[in-house]
Amino acid sequence: MSKVIKNGTIVTADRTYKADVLIEGGVIARIGQNLSGDESFDATGCYVMPGGIDPHTHLEMPFMGTYSADDFESGTRAALAGGTTMVVDFCLPNPGQSLLDAIKMWDNKSVKAATDYTFHMAVTWWGEQVFNEMAEVVDRGINTFKHFMAYKGSLMVDDDEMFSSFQRCSDLGALPLVHAENGDVVAALSQKLLAAGNNGPEAHAYSRPAEVEGEATNRAIMIADMANSPLYVVHVSCEQSHEAIRRARQKGMRVFGEPLIQHLVLDETEYMNGDWDHAARRVMSPPFRNKQHQDSLWAGLQAGSLQVVATDHCAFTTEQKRTGLNDFTKIPNGTGGLEDRLPVLWTRGVATGRLTMNEFVAVTSTNIAKILNMYPKKGAILEGSDADIIVWDPKRSKTISAGSQQSVIDYNVFEGVEVTGLPRFVFTRGELAITEDTVDAKPGHGEFVARQPFAAVNRALSTWKEITAPRKVERAGIPVSGV
């Protein structure tokens, strides 16, 4: 059964033009004028765009004594409802656990996925076993490795471990990712705040100022440079971190930055209204910041110094959040957003003139597919690409509300936000999953997308040169050892 999307305007990362799209066997078979198929979908007044790819989700992830509430079924259903047709989730080995066992766990969780998906691997500990297994992980089609510079005492890796892992990534043609916050300083500030009696959720924000993120981002970039590796910085939330990325890119280093839709739109006042539940539901790392930081992130998307927009979807119920009632450091860190990323970014970005439609497609889909090495299978409206397609109606609107969302949690951080720009139809590998408010997500439809190592260029482009043997330097005739 072929399908044809008719009378729409195709919007890709680089072009806007009128054409029909014919879908056969889950892929885009033809793009052209006056096409016909067994089934026809009317896109009059709509934009036909590559489905969103969320490069950063945590579905059913064990974290801070509990599991994130959305699993691959509810998570990918929420994704589809908002026009996202692929998620990239993090395999998270327990410290000491085999990376290959972690993949098995994620294989089991993801059988329920209604969208295609792929994995990043987290490097939560270091040793010969991890070093060796990283090659097998790459062979399994996972070529991105995440490092937590925060969460001291659990997931955090030290600089020497990160340096070793980055070098290994460079050798394997893999791309390292970092959660950049100075975990030692966060831990020290948290203890200081608790000792002074500040145990509420607003103290979470005080414990993680922009400086801890800026310092860690800069450190990770310098370490990646010395390891001759490119770098991808997840959830960039502040000017200090953006500045470090901008500076590195200006020098020619291959550093990518990923702001979240939450940080672009929600600010630190969310923690300050005295309502414990409201604030705790918004506890995530890094925390929401002020308008100056938000403006910096928007500017980065406009200028290209930041390349993608993610959600870091890691949803916890109010009850789960209340684990930290007497101690903010025990509030599970994370917020939702999978269903809302595209409509909110369209409303606050495209409709306000901050982003063009083509830039919208680039940062929600195409750039992600390119950076993660799955373009043009994903992230493209091209003949031969997977038919992950949204028919986007720029006139449909709604008010975001937990009452009508697909996520299983009992609130939404965007509650009350009005959005204009929503999907009319969503196709996942050619199958219709969304028709306006009707959700027909099929658990099990999703397939794992294997990604090849980065063959051509996987370097940091550094001018830094490793000195492997100490040299003797003559100074005024006196031999000086070392340099």
Ligand code: URP
């Ligand atoms: O607070 C957050 N971001 N939770 C999810 C895990 C992570 O750090 O990405």
Ligand code: ZN
């Ligand atoms: Zn993180």
Ligand code: ZN
């Ligand atoms: Zn995350």
Ligand code: ZN
């Ligand atoms: Zn199917």
